[in-house]
Amino acid sequence: xxxxxxxxxxxxxxxxxxxxxxxxxxxxxxxxxxxxxxxxxxxxxxxxxxxxxxxxxxxxxxxxxxxxxxxxxxxxxxxxxxxxxxxxxxxxxxxxxxxxxxxxxxxxxxxxxxxxxxxxxxxxxxxxxxxxxxxxxxxxxxxxxxxxxxxxxxxxxxxxxxxxxxxxxxxxxxxxxxxxxxxxxxxxxxxxxxxxxxxxxxxxxxxxxxxxxxxxxxxxxxxxxxxxxxxxxxxxxxxxxxxxxxxxxxxxxxxxxxxxxxxxxxxxxxxxxxxxxxxxxxxxxxxxxxxxxxxxxxxxxxxxxxxxxxxxxxxxxxxxxxxxxxxxxxxxxxxxxxxxxxxxxxxxx
Amino acid sequence: xxxxxxxxxxxxxxxxxxxxxxxxxxxxxxxxxxxxxxxxxxxxxxxxxxxxxxxxxxxxxxxxxxxxxxxxxxxxxxxxxxxxxxxxxxxxxxxxxxxxxxxxxxxxxxxxxxxxxxxxxxxxxxxxxxxxxxxxxxxxxxxxxxxxxxxxxxxxxxxxxxxxxxxxxxxxxxxxxxxxxxxxxxxxxxxxxxxxxxxxxxxxxxxxxxxxxxxxxxxxxxxxxxxxxxxxxxxxxxxxxxxxxxxxxxxxxxxxxxxxxxxxxxxxxxxxxxxxxxxxxxxxxxxxxxxxxxxxxxxxxxxxxxxxxxxxxxxxxxxxxxxxxxxxxxxxxxxxxxxxxxxxxxxxxxxxxxxxxxxxxxxxxxxxxxxxxxxxxxxxxxxxxxxxxxxxxxxxxxxxxxxxxxxxxxxxxxxxxxxxxxxxxxxxxxxxxxxxxxxxxxxxxxxxxxxxxxxxxxxxxxxxxxxxxxxxxxxxxxxxxxxxxxxxxxxxxxxxxxx
Numbered sequence: 001x002x003x004x005x006x007x008x009x010x011x012x013x014x015x016x017x018x019x020x021x022x023x024x025x026x027x028x029x030x031x032x033x034x035x036x037x038x039x040x041x042x043x044x045x046x047x048x049x050x051x052x053x054x055x056x057x058x059x060x061x062x063x064x065x066x067x068x069x070x071x072x073x074x075x076x077x078x079x080x081x082x083x084x085x086x087x088x089x090x091x092x093x094x095x096x097x098x099x100x101x102x103x104x105x106x107x108x109x110x111x112x113x114x115x116x117x118x119x120x121x122x123x124x125x126x127x128x129x130x131x132x133x134x135x136x137x138x139x140x141x142x143x144x145x146x147x148x149x150x151x152x153x154x155x156x157x158x159x160x161x162x163x164x165x166x167x168x169x170x171x172x173x174x175x176x177x178x179x180x181x182x183x184x185x186x187x188x189x190x191x192x193x194x195x196x197x198x199x200x201x202x203x204x205x206x207x208x209x210x211x212x213x214x215x216x217x218x219x220x221x222x223x224x225x226x227x228x229x230x231x232x233x234x235x236x237x238x239x240x241x242x243x244x245x246x247x248x249x250x251x252x253x254x255x256x257x258x259x260x261x262x263x264x265x266x267x268x269x270x271x272x273x274x275x276x277x278x279x280x281x282x283x284x285x286x287x288x289x290x291x292x293x294x295x296x297x298x299x300x301x302x303x304x305x306x307x308x309x310x311x312x313x314x315x316x317x318x319x320x321x322x323x324x325x326x327x328x329x330x331x332x333x334x335x336x337x338x339x340x341x342x343x344x345x346x347x348x349x
Numbered sequence: 350x351x352x353x354x355x356x357x358x359x360x361x362x363x364x365x366x367x368x369x370x371x372x373x374x375x376x377x378x379x380x381x382x383x384x385x386x387x388x389x390x391x392x393x394x395x396x397x398x399x400x401x402x403x404x405x406x407x408x409x410x411x412x413x414x415x416x417x418x419x420x421x422x423x424x425x426x427x428x429x430x431x432x433x434x435x436x437x438x439x440x441x442x443x444x445x446x447x448x449x450x451x452x453x454x455x456x457x458x459x460x461x462x463x464x465x466x467x468x469x470x471x472x473x474x475x476x477x478x479x480x481x482x483x484x485x486x487x488x489x490x491x492x493x494x495x496x497x498x499x500x501x502x503x504x505x506x507x508x509x510x511x512x513x514x515x516x517x518x519x520x521x522x523x524x525x526x527x528x529x530x531x532x533x534x535x536x537x538x539x540x541x542x543x544x545x546x547x548x549x550x551x552x553x554x555x556x557x558x559x560x561x562x563x564x565x566x567x568x569x570x571x572x573x574x575x576x577x578x579x580x581x582x583x584x585x586x587x588x589x590x591x592x593x594x595x596x597x598x599x600x601x602x603x604x605x606x607x608x609x610x611x612x613x614x615x616x617x618x619x620x621x622x623x624x625x626x627x628x629x630x631x632x633x634x635x636x637x638x639x640x641x642x643x644x645x646x647x648x649x650x651x652x653x654x655x656x657x658x659x660x661x662x663x664x665x666x667x668x669x670x671x672x673x674x675x676x677x678x679x680x681x682x683x684x685x686x687x688x689x690x691x692x693x694x695x696x697x698x699x700x701x702x703x704x705x706x707x708x709x710x711x712x713x714x715x716x717x718x719x720x721x722x723x724x725x726x727x728x729x730x731x732x733x734x735x736x737x738x739x740x741x742x743x744x745x746x747x748x749x750x751x752x753x754x755x756x757x758x759x760x761x762x763x764x765x766x767x768x769x770x771x772x773x774x775x776x777x778x779x780x781x782x783x784x785x786x787x788x789x790x791x792x793x794x795x796x797x798x799x800x801x802x803x804x805x806x807x808x809x810x811x812x813x814x815x816x817x818x819x820x821x822x823x824x825x826x827x828x829x830x831x832x833x834x835x836x837x838x839x840x841x842x843x844x845x846x847x848x
Binding site: 072196201204205206208209212213214216217218219220221222223227279280 | 530649651661671674675681683688689690691692693694695699703704706707709713714715716753757
């Protein structure tokens with residue numbers, strides 16, 4: 001390459017490459033491509049995949065995972081993690097069922113109380129992490145066990161299942177004229193809210209700053225601990241919303257509802273390109289990853305792949321998700337280095 | 350006569366930053382040779398090449414006229430080159446004798462360490478140096494001066510022929526300096542070559558026979574001390590007059606902007622009180638570890654404090670809350686640019702607008718390119734050299750990174766700017782730009798509190814010099830009375846509280 005293409009200071013501060021170039025070669029693009037390939041191959045080879053019923057089922061299964069993955073993405077971007085979410089779902093289900101059993105019959109009140117409970121459970125995590133300065137991994141492994149235990153205290157072995165049929169039917173009702181569950185619209189609206197929060201607000205800017213360097217964020221006037229506290233509250237509330245949906249979708253509140261769901265959520269977030277070390281990733285990839293994992297799992301089930309093999313596939317994808325974005329980034333770095341414009345002012349690494 | 354150790358045409362680059370370009374040096378046996386230059390002139394890189402920490406990109410290191418390649422510090426030590434750093438790195442929990450013989454302990458049967466022999470040989474070394482340190486005491490708790498003597502004893506123990514001393518006197522008292530120099534002179538008279546790096550010219554002129562001046566990584570001149578004057582050496586070092594380098598414009602101090610009363614943080618600083626007026630540049634000077642940065646951090650709210658009060662424009666500032674400090678018009682450019690000043694992985698744009706993220710938003714949203722315009726404007730004003738403002742700041746040189754930090758804080762239009770080591774590790778050109786900028790800000794009525802370890806910077810820029818020693822404010826020296834001596838005296842605790 002000719003050296004006369006070196007950018008002079010007068011020409012600096014140009015916008016980056018066009019959007020399509022940035023998307024091309026990004027992990028998001030890899031995921032969307034993988035999603036298309038899986039859909040096309042599975043539809044052509046596995047009977048039942050690609051039918052409206054199939055997608056309806058995938059959507060119903062993905063809704064609770066996606067609801068929790070939205071705030072979890074933000075939490076992991078700040079370099080923290082919340083493993084107590086599935087237990088929060090379980091405890092919310094149990095309390096919701098017990099309240100109904102004890103005679104609370106107002107649906108709005110039940111939903112409100114559930115969301116409040118979720119927020120409080122998230123706040124408990126938040127207090128341990130931000131006030132006492134404990135690592136979120138340890139704290140939320142603890143509350144994972146604690147909240148599940150409390151769910152058993154509330155319901156024991158009972159299942160509360162006698163909700164009005166309109167509630168349970170409405171929870172899974174399709175958008176008129178389609179087979180898509182209307183709750184997908186709720187999810188879509190929340191995804192937009194979280195997306196705007198992450199990409200286009202001062203709070204979103206602080207989340208990336210915190211995840212990359214909490215000390216420098218503090219020096220820049222970001223309330224690191226307060227921000228993290230409210231993220232855990234939001235995660236608890238969203239897990240509670242997933243609990244409400246779970247209860248009415250299955251018409252059953254049990255203490256063991258959603259056991260193990262936290263792994264599905266974390267797997268989707270990591271596969272979505274969010275760095276487990278914080279500071280990198282976004283919601284587009286995470287939503288694509290939730291869809292990819294849901295379609296893959298259901299397609300393989302239809303193909304009579306045994307459950308053990310399904311676990312292996314999910315595990316392999318999780319490993320790939322940690323390695324993949326790094327490989328993509330290394331490839332892009334190499335491309336960048338070959339372009340003269342960015343070789344200016346490179347400092348020792 | 351051949352030089353014991355010589356460098357010829359040595360180049361060394363880190364990435365695109367050239368640290369040394371055609372560096373030269375000749376050290377003869379029996380001479381004390383001074384290496385002077387501003388911070389960033391390449392002295393440290395040169396020392397690291399002599400010490401075997403770095404290898405030269407081109408050029409050669411000659412030992413007794415023969416080219417050598419040091420693969421590691423151990424190679425350099427085996428060749429008889431010992432380096433004494435400003436802050437020695439002893440093992441604090443090992444004894445003095447164990448530190449001296451680390452890795453080379455005298456052995457007796459069954460490869461056991463012969464502690465008695467080690468102690469005896471340590472005593473012999475100390476006797477040669479004419480100092481008294483107990484070989485059995487742990488290194489922890491030794492004064493910096495004594496730690497340096499232990500390092501020198503270590504150098505003697507493997508018959509070092511070249512002793513490199515990198516700013517050894519920066520943290521020493523007058524008596525300690527005299528003792529160190531007595532040791533250095535006797536080593537020199539016994540045929541050792543000493544390379545002495547210092548910013549203190551009285552020491553250079555009292556100890557050394559020859560002086561080598563470096564600037565911007567290049568060899569500039571080497572001459573006998575008898576042909577030189579202090580003024581001449583300084584002019585050669587900076588390549589221009591010192592007054593032109595630090596252009597502080599005279600301003601009429603305005604209202605008190607920052608008022609600090611009895612600020613105390615146990616274990617760090619004690620009962621610190623001072624004021625800074627609008628239009629004033631006040632320097633906070635002192636030795637490393639005197640508590641200067643800690644005071645600035647506490648004022649800004651990054652650290653809590655135990656007692657005292659901070660007022661900005663007469664209003665008390667909530668302690669421990671940087672957002673409140675920013676709202677009150679305070680800005681802090683921290684000491685550690687890479688860890689505290691910037692989020693290295695994020696773009697210039699994001700870094701430059703981080704403290705103003707709420708101010709730039711409309712209805713809490715950041716649509717419409719407000720950040721991009723703000724960053725572009727400030728990058729242009731401060732002449733940040735970057736390919737694109739969306740590139741991560743980690744791709745910039747140190748000087749340009751510092752400009753991004755400055756852009757970040759100047760864009761908040763601060764009423765009080767605290768700046769910790771404003772020109773550390775940046776090139777000479779950018780340095781004078783930063784100084785001009787600070788001067789301009791002061792003339793616009795900003796109160797500037799500058800923490801700096803570089804005396805020329807302190808003396809050139811400050812309207813008043815506050816000096817800290819061991820956590821206390823010990824002197825408040827007006828511009829016309831501040832000189833190297835008065836500041837260093839106060840900083841080393843030589844004089845009682847003059848404040």
